[in-house]
Amino acid sequence: MGKMTKPTFAYLLLKEHPYGREMLRQILSKGFIPTIIITEDSAIGDEEREKFLKRIEGKEIAPTIEKQLAELEMQGVDVPHISVPIHNSEHVMPHIENLDLDLIVFGGTRIIRGEILDHPKDGVINSHPGLLPDCRGSASPAWSVYHDIPIGSSTHFCDNGIDTGELLL
Numbered sequence: 678m679g680k681m682t683k684p685t686f687a688y689l690l691l692k693e694h695p696y697g698r699e700m701l702r703q704i705l706s707k708g709f710i711p712t713i714i715i716t717e718d719s720a721i722g723d724e725e726r727e728k729f730l731k732r733i734e735g736k737e738i739a740p741t742i743e744k745q746l747a748e749l750e751m752q753g754v755d756v757p758h759i760s761v762p763i764h765n766s767e768h769v770m771p772h773i774e775n776l777d778l779d780l781i782v783f784g785g786t787r788i789i790r791g792e793i794l795d796h797p798k799d800g801v802i803n804s805h806p807g808l809l810p811d812c813r814g815s816a817s818p819a820w821s822v823y824h825d826i827p828i829g830s831s832t833h834f835c836d837n838g839i840d841t842g843e844l845l846l
Contacts, residue, residue, distance in 0.1 A: 684799065687773050688714045689764055690742075690784035691722035695729050697784035698739035700804070704782070705745060712776055714742065714758045715769055717786065725787075765789045770796070783835070790837045801835040802845065809833055813840035 688704070688711035690697030704711070730738075739745070746756055761768035764786050770793065773781075778797040783789070783804070794801050807817025809831040814820070821828045834842040 683709055684779035685712045685777060686780040686782050686797070687712060687776065687778055688782050688784055689769075689786050689789070690714070690716055691725055691786060692716045692718045692760070693741055694722070694726045694785045695733060695738040698742060698745070700782075700784040701742065701745055702739040705749070710749065710754060711756055711782070712778060713772060714746070714756055715764065715772060716742065716758065716760045717762070717764045718760045719763055721787065725785075763787075764793070765791065769793055788839060789835070794835055794837065800842075803833055803835050803840075803842075805831045805833060805840050807831065807840075809840055809844055 686709075688701060690701070693716075701711075701714075740748075742758065746758055749756055757772075759772050761772075765788070773793075773796055779799045781793065781797050781801040783801065786803075789801075805813075805817065807813065807821060808827060808829040811826050812821050812824070818828050820826070830846075831840075831844060832846040833840065833844045836842040
């Protein structure tokens with residue numbers, strides 16, 4: 678059996694969100710390197726980051742995206758890092774439309790719909806902090822407790838619904 682090639686993928690996250698930073702660290706630790714990283718730099722993204730930082734106050738978090746990219750550069754790997762005002766807009770497509778991407782990986786984003794979801798050959802992957810399909814949407818761990826649903830996480834392909842795509846894990 679031949680060696681399987683690693684997928685080409687874009688990685689999208691909110692600006693310096695701890696969740697996105699940790700996801701990138703884990704992805705890189707497994708030898709997967711994004712073709713491009715696209716960060717949303719927005720007031721809503723800032724609010725989400727600050728809420729998360731407050732929740733994990735005092736805990737160690739993954740290095741910044743810039744530090745992780747600097748480590749790659751020292752290894753001779755250059756990954757473009759683009760900042761856009763919002764992912765769900767015309768600002769993202771010019772950066773990916775000419776890339777031959779197998780996947781787009783969401784590293785903690787807001788809801789994204791439209792042509793971004795249709796661009797990569799094999800789909801768009803999202804990790805969700807709830808057991809799908811029973812616990813969709815935001816604040817999933819709290820809703821799990823409220824509705825007596827086991828707490829867990831899911832990984833799924835994205836479609837134009839909210840956490841409704843085909844489950845991977």
